[in-house]
Amino acid sequence: MAAALRCRSNTPIMVSIVSYPPMHAAGRLITIEGVDGAGKTTLAEALASELAARGRAVRLLREPGGVRASEVIRALVTDAALTVGARTEALLYAAARAQLVQEALTPALARGEWVLLDRFVDSSLAYQGGGRELGIEAVRELNRFATGGLTPDRTLLLALDRASAQARADARGQTPDRLEREGAAFFARTGDAYLQLAAAEPQRIRVLDAGQGPEQVLAQALVALADLL
Numbered sequence: 001m002a003a004a005l006r007c008r009s010n011t012p013i014m015v016s017i018v019s020y021p022p023m024h025a026a027g028r029l030i031t032i033e034g035v036d037g038a039g040k041t042t043l044a045e046a047l048a049s050e051l052a053a054r055g056r057a058v059r060l061l062r063e064p065g066g067v068r069a070s071e072v073i074r075a076l077v078t079d080a081a082l083t084v085g086a087r088t089e090a091l092l093y094a095a096a097r098a099q100l101v102q103e104a105l106t107p108a109l110a111r112g113e114w115v116l117l118d119r120f121v122d123s124s125l126a127y128q129g130g131g132r133e134l135g136i137e138a139v140r141e142l143n144r145f146a147t148g149g150l151t152p153d154r155t156l157l158l159a160l161d162r163a164s165a166q167a168r169a170d171a172r173g174q175t176p177d178r179l180e181r182e183g184a185a186f187f188a189r190t191g192d193a194y195l196q197l198a199a200a201e202p203q204r205i206r207v208l209d210a211g212q213g214p215e216q217v218l219a220q221a222l223v224a225l226a227d228l229l
């Protein structure tokens, strides 16, 4: 669009008014969130197959990780043998995220792909902002810098009570990582922060009942994504 303005000498100056499209006009960024054991990976894989069957180009990624530098940071930040302070932890997750955005997310979205991302900024808001008590707004600010403001088109939050999540995580039989060793109070604060985020942004963040079986959870996810499909 072009518009004519007049300067003091009354000479018209033509200026172009450019309306920028959203950062990822072509693709879709769908994030999956929840506490450990809520079934994020199972849902991400099922959703990827479902979307591919509907003809979408789908990319499945996880955080922290997804690209080499971020996978190295993942090993560091989850290492139970290391002492890592709350602020260091928030910065490491944000650093891994910044690299993923630059190297994988932005190009994939520009190519028109549907990116299904297992965790994103909301994980840091819940775990570091809530669980570690750094404050949601402080962690949000840090992540705005890390991501350049990239926001998911939709977020699926898998809600599950702590006892069921713990039972599922135990059933996997894996050694708990540094975060998974935290106590009940940490996970209560993290779960509360997730629900607080969902209440503040009900259009973006849809809460799914993760206590149901995998097929029902997939069905709930498809309903939550219906307007984007």
Ligand code: TMP
Residues within 6 Å of the ligand: 036, 063, 064, 078, 093, 119, 120, 121, 123, 124, 125, 127, 128, 177, 179, 180
């Ligand atoms: P995962 O279990 O989903 O693979 O994630 C690894 C751990 O990292 C998990 O305990 C949650 C934690 N985490 C954060 O605390 N903040 C973050 O921003 C992310 C992405 C993960």
